[in-house]
Amino acid sequence: MPEMTNLEVRDYLEGGGHTAIVPVGSTEDHGDHGPLWTDVYIPLEIAKRVAPELEAIVGPPIPFGIAHDHRGAHGLIHLRMDTFMDLVRDVCLSLADVGFTRIVLLNGHYCNSHALEFSVARFHDELPQGTRVYPFPYWAGLRPEEAEQYLSGSAGIHANVGETSIVLAINEELCDMQRVRDFTPDLPELRTSPLALLDPLFLATPGSFWSLLEAGGGVWGKPSESTAEKGEQFREWCSRAVVNFVRDLEDVHDRLEDRYLRTRKPRSVDRR
Numbered sequence: 298m299p300e301m302t303n304l305e306v307r308d309y310l311e312g313g314g315h316t317a318i319v320p321v322g323s324t325e326d327h328g329d330h331g332p333l334w335t336d337v338y339i340p341l342e343i344a345k346r347v348a349p350e351l352e353a354i355v356g357p358p359i360p361f362g363i364a365h366d367h368r369g370a371h372g373l374i375h376l377r378m379d380t381f382m383d384l385v386r387d388v389c390l391s392l393a394d395v396g397f398t399r400i401v402l403l404n405g406h407y408c409n410s411h412a413l414e415f416s417v418a419r420f421h422d423e424l425p426q427g428t429r430v431y432p433f434p435y436w437a438g439l440r441p442e443e444a445e446q447y448l449s450g451s452a453g454i455h456a457n458v459g460e461t462s463i464v465l466a467i468n469e470e471l472c473d474m475q476r477v478r479d480f481t482p483d484l485p486e487l488r489t490s491p492l493a494l495l496d497p498l499f500l501a502t503p504g505s506f507w508s509l510l511e512a513g514g515g516v517w518g519k520p521s522e523s524t525a526e527k528g529e530q531f532r533e534w535c536s537r538a539v540v541n542f543v544r545d546l547e548d549v550h551d552r553l554e555d556r557y558l559r560t561r562k563p564r565s566v567d568r569r
Contacts, residue, residue, distance in 0.1 A: 324373065
């Protein structure tokens, strides 16, 4: 969309198109080797991959997100919760006002997920009738065996082999692999799991994630195992998962639409 003209967008909408995919990411540390826009580049690339199959336009990315847990990292730019949710609202309502009836908020940064969902719920009644907004991370539809290799307790959860490999597949010059180093944080013996700590600890405590990973430059995993070939495989898995997830969301919404439209409030005209 940023490379299109106004007339081209109008022609798309008047020709029956209705879907915009908006990549949502974060500007933050991804090890000494990875670009600050890792969480932007990946959903943007996957959006471009799936757009033809979904007959969609790729909207401009939202490059800033909920990343207060990374506070302390030098490359960090993060938004307050209200700012982020209002930004998402304004982007979606702008797209809806010009005629997009399907808006996919394709998230690339874990900590954005809940905020995106709550933001959409908050402005839901302001959308024109028939407009749907789908907020989800690009990895949500991965098969369990794929997720285990890409983003998991064993594969790592940040600047790991999965994320680094996809960035290498996008453009190898974006990563400085001479500076790559593996790191797993030193945690006490847990009765649960590291993943169980993500929301109640890291999301609730500014600076906590960076404090845990600072010694490893923000890495949780083994990015040294990354290759562009692995990245292409991961990229294919994620692209297929996004297409399947959008289609599943459509089917379920079709089944539910008559029911929740009966409880819908009249559309607000407040644009603050």
